[in-house]
Amino acid sequence: AQKVTQAQTEISVVEKEDVTLDCVYETRDTTYYLFWYKQPPSGELVFLIRRNSFDEQNEISGRYSWNFQKSTSSFNFTITASQVVDSAVYFCALSPPPEEGGYNKLIFGAGTRLAVHP
């Protein structure tokens, strides 16, 4: 069975602190995709990153970075020097390979609510 676990329900930090959001996944597929989405208070889902199972390179985009480790089935997300605008719910998601539905069948974690205080 496929599953995504985000063990941190809520995190509260003060502005400029670094924060890491954890994501652990389970799948038997050898090909799969991992995603992070942001849901600000306005409610929409904002795509942040996709990573495929064959690419374990870490990625950095401005203050955001992602650490993908197949050995521990983890895809963690770090925000450096957090800002109030980072306050949101963050979802980690897993999709099966294209022949099994791909992005049409995302499995989401329960989400982590991040509150960044001034």
Added chain:
Amino acid sequence: NAGVTQTPKFQVLKTGQSMTLQCAQDMNHEYMSWYRQDPGMGLRLIHYSVGAGITDQGEVPNGYNVSRSTTEDFPLRLLSAAPSQTSVYFCASSYSVKAYTEAFFGQGTRLTVV
């Protein structure tokens, strides 16, 4: 380019009423799907479609019907609303080819069943 458009944004229903949540995309995506979001549970897949005329059930399909008569539209029908269907509903679309990066989501429909 509108992307994925959901209507309505908000809806209040009485138990037993029926309604259709509309979803339309203008990106010529083959794949479309419906999710519901409940507190503490993330998003869960209700139904999905791989193309016009083809639909299938997701994780939580009971109480919902779908059809896909065109590539653009994927309506979600509640035949007899129940309070347990109070949720935020998201429609998503994507290409079927893995080279493309993401699934695109609509703005969501907040449904309350009283």
